Amino acid sequence: MDSSSTNVSLLSRIRDGSDDAAWREFDSRYREMMLRYCRRRGLTQMDAEDVVQSTFATLSQGLKRFTYDKDRGRFRDYLYRCVRGEMSKWGARHQAANRPLFNSDGQPLELVSAQPMSDIDALWEEEWVAYHYRRALVSIREDFDPRSVELFDRSIAGAGVDLLAAEYGMTDQAVYQVRKRIRERLKQVIAEQIREEDDVDGHPEA
Numbered sequence: 001m002d003s004s005s006t007n008v009s010l011l012s013r014i015r016d017g018s019d020d021a022a023w024r025e026f027d028s029r030y031r032e033m034m035l036r037y038c039r040r041r042g043l044t045q046m047d048a049e050d051v052v053q054s055t056f057a058t059l060s061q062g063l064k065r066f067t068y069d070k071d072r073g074r075f076r077d078y079l080y081r082c083v084r085g086e087m088s089k090w091g092a093r094h095q096a097a098n099r100p101l102f103n104s105d106g107q108p109l110e111l112v113s114a115q116p117m118s119d120i121d122a123l124w125e126e127e128w129v130a131y132h133y134r135r136a137l138v139s140i141r142e143d144f145d146p147r148s149v150e151l152f153d154r155s156i157a158g159a160g161v162d163l164l165a166a167e168y169g170m171t172d173q174a175v176y177q178v179r180k181r182i183r184e185r186l187k188q189v190i191a192e193q194i195r196e197e198d199d200v201d202g203h204p205e206a
Contacts, residue, residue, distance in 0.1 A: 009196055010022055010025060010026060010029075010196070010197075011063070011066060011075065011197075011198075014026060014063045014064070014066075015063065015064050015065075015066065017064050023060075026059075026063075027056070029131075029135070030079065030131070031052060031056075032131070033127050033128065033130075033131040034051075034052045034055060034079075034083055035048050035049065035052055036127050036130075037083065037123060037124055037127045038051050038052060038083070038087065040123050040127070041087065041123070043087075047090065050090065051083070051086050051087050051090050052083075052086075054086040054089070054090070055082050055083050055086045058082055058085070058086060059079075059082055062078075062082065066078065074197075074198050075197050075198045076124075076128050076197070080121075080124045083124075132190050132193050132194065133186070133190065135193060136186050136189040136190045136193060137186075139185075139189045140152075140182060140185060140186060140189070143185060144181075144182060144185075147168070148178050148181075148182065149182070151164055151168055151175065151178055151179075152178065152179060152182045155175075155179055161175050161176065
């Protein structure tokens with residue numbers, strides 16, 4: 001975990017309103033995930049960046065008042081609603097200006113407000129899971145020796161146990177053990193990240 005989670009959570013620091021470093025950290029954590037989601041909804045890179053920038057402007061005020069409410073979902077649900085809202089506003093502006101909407105492939109783009117919620121929710125959830133996996137891998141690369149990480153990366157990419165054992169001069173059982181240790185650590189890190197993500201004022205929600 002990064003240093004922000006050891007004392008005061010990132011959300012708590014943002015709510016303070018004067019912690020510029022917290023905003024930079026929030027940007028580095030979530031911008032890529034938001035961009036990926038917008039791109040998967042069909043926006044071009046430029047339009048996706050516009051939507052994300054507008055979302056950050058909205059978040060700069062909204063996050064100062066953010067509190068966990070189990071009836072409205074967790075932080076990722078709040079963030080999703082913000083992104084979805086800005087995508088709808090973006091689409092409405094283009095419609096008002098009588099500008100056709102096209103995706104990155106040049107095909108007509110249906111406004112996000114017209115898309116089924118279940119479809120959009122599924123894409124957002126996929127991006128959220130992928131984000132936490134990518135972030136956890138950073139910790140894994142710091143916690144394990146490069147050789148073990150390389151073996152794990154190749155295993156994830158599809159290399160078989162027999163091949164890895166032969167190339168790394170290990171037994172099959174040793175390869176299994178390396179994969180098991182890293183997977184268990186990944187699960188632990190991701191669980192910590194998720195707890196910290198909803199932590200406001202030192203009270204993480206389970």
